[in-house]
Amino acid sequence: MSDSNRRRLLGAFIRTHREHLPTPAKSIGRRRTPGWRREELADAAGVSVTWLTWLEQGRKVQASVTTLNRLAQALSLSPAERASLFDLAGRRDPDTTAEVPMDLLPQLLELPSQFNGPAYLIDRLWTARAWNCQAAKLFVDWLGADSSERNLLNYVFLNAKAQQFIVDWPERAQRLVAEFRADYHRRPLDSDLQRLVEQLLTQSPAFAHYWQQQAVLLREGGERRFNHSQFGILSYRQTTLVVAMQPDCKLVCLAAID
Structure with a gap:
């Protein structure tokens, strides 16, 4: 234009x-x-x-x-x-905190259940708000019934089991931080996001190291591999969809690769 x-x-x-x-x-x-x-x-x-x-x-x-x-x-x-x-x-609106409602609509929370493969919905803090049973079976230590930690970043960086579960954990964790920084930069005045970052900087040396690199990436799809305690190595093709009515939410879908 x-x-x-x-x-x-x-x-x-x-x-x-x-x-x-x-x-x-x-x-x-x-x-x-x-x-x-x-x-x-x-x-x-x-x-x-x-x-x-x-x-x-x-x-x-x-x-x-x-x-x-x-x-x-x-x-x-x-x-x-x-x-x-x-x-x-051609300007950036500084007042973005009120643009997106914090409560997720019921129809959004129902989305993961519509998929055959593992699927989950994360909010602006990257906390899982809804997931299907396939996702719970795959991410046992994050979305399983016995887990109390639903934040993806806290799981990846503060749960020791995540490093064994996620194949190529250092590369995946580094990319995850760069993807999260893109969201963080869109809402720099969000106090909840700031608290999450400060907590991770204090508790995870790995997160602090990657955060200091200032890398920014879009949350793209691609192959994801997991070392499941029951089923062994599992490979999936990940697709991340941004919800138009609440663009701070992301629907992550995983399709098994034979």
Whole structure:
């Protein structure tokens, strides 16, 4: 998308949402357009009318994060609308903590049970929130009935059995930290994420070593091998799906490799 096209989309987005705002109670005089006037939005957002006019016209003006935040509040944007405003402006929204509800929807928790192979759902802290019986049989020391630790990172780095269970544990653990850092960087103000990292830094020298490398990777699929205490070496093809309605959640599915 070219810069000029993006600016036109941003201007149209702001203008449309301005026109959809309810008419102010103290409105004076006859109104030729629905919603708020540019002057009213400019006043509410603390910007000049000229600047707002140019922005809506798609002209080459810069919108800072602070100004976009005030515009989002003045326009009463929903979380999805706010995200679009920042995306169209080419800015990163600093206020991401309220974008995703912390409680998972029931239909999300039912997803793992729809798969034949091992499948589990992890939340923004990488804590398993739902899994099927195949996953419980595979990850006995993490998702099994006798385990009380459901956080994936705590399991991998603080449970000694994980190092025996996960084939090529050093490589897999190093990659896991780099994948987690990508999520951490998206929510740097999340206090729960910060506490988790601080705990792991204190309790796991391996995690601390990998964390200091500052590596960042996407959570990609690929072959995963496990040394199961009952079934021996098991190989799977892993696919990780991001849930659109709650993008901090990930559905991880494993298909057996013959």
